[in-house]
Amino acid sequence: MIHPGAALHGGDTGVRVGSRLRLAMLVVAIAAFAAFLPASASAAISSTLTQTFANPAAGANSTYTNIQDFSLSEAPPHVDDDDLRKWILDGPPGQVGNVNAIPYDQRCTLDQFNTTVGGSPPYTTACPSSSIVGIAAVVFGHDGAGIDVDGNGGSFTGVNNFGTLTGMTRFSGVPTANSLDTNGSPGTIYLLQTTPEVPTTLATFFHLSGARTKSVLQPVTSGADGDFRIRVIPADDSVHPVTIGPTPLFISQIMQRLHAKSGAGMDENAWLYNPTRCDGWTGYSYAREYDATGNENADSNPDVENPADGYKKSAASTVTPDCSALPSFAPSTSVTMSTTERDSHPQVDFTVNGIGSMGNDYPKKTVNTLPASMNIDVLTLPAPCETANRDSNTCPASSKIGTAKVTTPLLTAGMTGDVYMIRGTGKALPDLSIFFNNPPNSVRPFRMDGTTTYVGARGNQIETTFDNGPQNPFSSFTMTITGGDGGLLKINKCPTGTSSPEDGPITFAMTGFSGQSASTTTTPALKDCFGVDKLKKIKKCVKSKLKVSPGYDSRDQISKAELWIKAKGTKKYKKVKTSKKSPFRFSYKLSSKYKTGKHAYKIRAVYKASPASPSGTVKTRTSSFKRC
Numbered sequence: 001m002i003h004p005g006a007a008l009h010g011g012d013t014g015v016r017v018g019s020r021l022r023l024a025m026l027v028v029a030i031a032a033f034a035a036f037l038p039a040s041a042s043a044a045i046s047s048t049l050t051q052t053f054a055n056p057a058a059g060a061n062s063t064y065t066n067i068q069d070f071s072l073s074e075a076p077p078h079v080d081d082d083d084l085r086k087w088i089l090d091g092p093p094g095q096v097g098n099v100n101a102i103p104y105d106q107r108c109t110l111d112q113f114n115t116t117v118g119g120s121p122p123y124t125t126a127c128p129s130s131s132i133v134g135i136a137a138v139v140f141g142h143d144g145a146g147i148d149v150d151g152n153g154g155s156f157t158g159v160n161n162f163g164t165l166t167g168m169t170r171f172s173g174v175p176t177a178n179s180l181d182t183n184g185s186p187g188t189i190y191l192l193q194t195t196p197e198v199p200t201t202l203a204t205f206f207h208l209s210g211a212r213t214k215s216v217l218q219p220v221t222s223g224a225d226g227d228f229r230i231r232v233i234p235a236d237d238s239v240h241p242v243t244i245g246p247t248p249l250f251i252s253q254i255m256q257r258l259h260a261k262s263g264a265g266m267d268e269n270a271w272l273y274n275p276t277r278c279d280g281w282t283g284y285s286y287a288r289e290y291d292a293t294g295n296e297n298a299d300s301n302p303d304v305e306n307p308a309d310g311y312k313k314s315a316a317s318t319v320t321p322d323c324s325a326l327p328s329f330a331p332s333t334s335v336t337m338s339t340t341e342r343d344s345h346p347q348v349d350f351t352v353n354g355i356g357s358m359g360n361d362y363p364k365k366t367v368n369t370l371p372a373s374m375n376i377d378v379l380t381l382p383a384p385c386e387t388a389n390r391d392s393n394t395c396p397a398s399s400k401i402g403t404a405k406v407t408t409p410l411l412t413a414g415m416t417g418d419v420y421m422i423r424g425t426g427k428a429l430p431d432l433s434i435f436f437n438n439p440p441n442s443v444r445p446f447r448m449d450g451t452t453t454y455v456g457a458r459g460n461q462i463e464t465t466f467d468n469g470p471q472n473p474f475s476s477f478t479m480t481i482t483g484g485d486g487g488l489l490k491i492n493k494c495p496t497g498t499s500s501p502e503d504g505p506i507t508f509a510m511t512g513f514s515g516q517s518a519s520t521t522t523t524p525a526l527k528d529c530f531g532v533d534k535l536k537k538i539k540k541c542v543k544s545k546l547k548v549s550p551g552y553d554s555r556d557q558i559s560k561a562e563l564w565i566k567a568k569g570t571k572k573y574k575k576v577k578t579s580k581k582s583p584f585r586f587s588y589k590l591s592s593k594y595k596t597g598k599h600a601y602k603i604r605a606v607y608k609a610s611p612a613s614p615s616g617t618v619k620t621r622t623s624s625f626k627r628c
Contacts, residue, residue, distance in 0.1 A: 112126040123205075132264055282317065342492065355474065370462045404478065533550055
């Protein structure tokens with residue numbers, strides 16, 4: 001999900017402001033910052049968040065409205081330091097704004113955004129209509145009379161949606177580019193061009209004042225199940241105090257509406273999509289006042305850039321989704337290996353391709369199972385990272401065994417991480433943790449933990465489970481396990497004697513956020529172990545019967561074995577016996593043409609088709625014998 005920057009508009013006071021120009025002056029006084037909220041001198045500020053989805057279907061392309069109502073626990077009049085310093089908004093996990101759906105050249109440049117068109121209110125900006133992604137407004141609280149006022153000076157009480165708010169009918173209609181209807185437009189939200197494109201920046205232009213605000217959008221994780229959200233952080237602290245005459249004002253509501261599609265007519269590029277999960281969609285708002293010091297009034301601190309700041313967190317705002325028709329869930333997988341040689345340590349890339357197209361579901365849980373012929377070489381591995389070091393993000397470099405990369409419509413640059421071995425509790429196998437420590441201002445750091453265990457009929461297949469994937473709609477997720485000396489994974493040697501290698505498929509069992517399941521398999525074409533043991537030279541001379549008991553690799557994969565003999569003085573071998581049943585031993589009565597002297601023989605083994613040899617394999621060994 002992507003949220004707009006701060007939204008500001010004009011208001012009224014206890015002494016009625018009679019003109020839009022004076023109202024515009026009020027907005028100029030307070031709109032040089034990202035957003036405002038009320039605050040109290042010694043008591044915590046409180047807020048309530050209301051969320052509305054035009055279409056609440058899971059994964060739908062839908063318009064989203066959020067309204068933050070703020071109140072003070074202190075009776076008026078309020079002093080200067082009660083003014084809002086900052087607010088932060090966490091949208092519902094899994095909601096995504098596909099910024100890349102709006103071409104870069106169709107976004108608003110900073111110069112365009114900073115250009116005011118018009119000599120008197122209402123003003124417009126030079127931003128192209130293609131960059132419009134939403135609208136916004138605020139409502140001011142009045143201490144003296146306890147009245148809330150809308151952007152055009154009209155009084156109202158108890159209204160919490162755009163469509164019925166007096167003087168705000170603009171929000172229930174279709175906005176137009178760089179123009180206003182008779183009621184005026186509080187603010188228009190644009191997607192800005194930025195270099196680099198991370199973090200994404202949205203900006204709001206307020207038409208009665210010409211004021212501008214910007215907000216940074218940061219994906220974050222929060223909650224026990226790794227909720228992936230977009231956090232709106234206003235770029236600046238608010239200016240204070242806000243007064244007209246003798247009466248201080250405060251913001252009682254901030255209202256934002258993000259359109260499902262971009263453009264003035266909301267019909268250009270589909271970019272805003274609902275979460276795909278079928279449990280409640282939760283959002284939160286946070287408020288910080290100017291006179292708060294440390295965390296004295298805080299029950300949550302979302303701003304890790306300023307750890308001393310204290311924020312008051314709202315109660316959860318939860319919307320029940322419509323899951324009567326589930327979004328598509330059809331992930332695909334692939335595995336690539338740097339080598340398929342036996343007794344080697346390959347680099348292995350495990351890839352899950354997620355959403356396919358926007359609005360589709362994607363995996364929350366992934367269970368990966370390897371064939372028994374691929375294992376962990378615990379004898380050559382360095383010591384794993386201890387859980388205490390994992391939790392403090394201080395794993396030694398020696399425990400790093402790979403990398404991870406995610407491509408996602410949330411971020412042009414995607415996300416990268418490092419994979420570490422973690423000491424598993426009470427078991428020989430190490431667990432895995434992926435640390436996504438991304439560049440500043442892109443994605444808040446987060447971690448994915450995977451558990452490993454042995455499974456299968458003989459308990460010798462490695463299974464790795466990542467059970468809490470973040471709600472980040474991804475195009476692809478690749479975990480790369482480093483190969484070479486010291487690599488985590490090893491392809492076992494070919495078994496000796498008549499045993500067969502325990503090859504088989506690599507499987508992925510996945511569960512989406514909507515509760516749907518999918519599974520895929522891919523069978524690596526490991527180098528085959530087909531072959532006939534070196535034939536021993538028959539020491540004793542053969543009188544009448546040639547008896548041969550060769551050894552074979554992968555004997556159960558043999559479809560037939562043949563005995564061929566080349567008599568002394570001849571040029572070609574002749575097939576004299578065929579065996580189609582294990583153990584493929586031969587006893588052949590020699591005819592009179594095999595005279596006294598040295599003769600040659602060979603065993604030709606014909607193997608069944610395999611992943612390494614789809615058309616089958618023929619292996620041959622030769623030796624000699626003497627006829628008495």
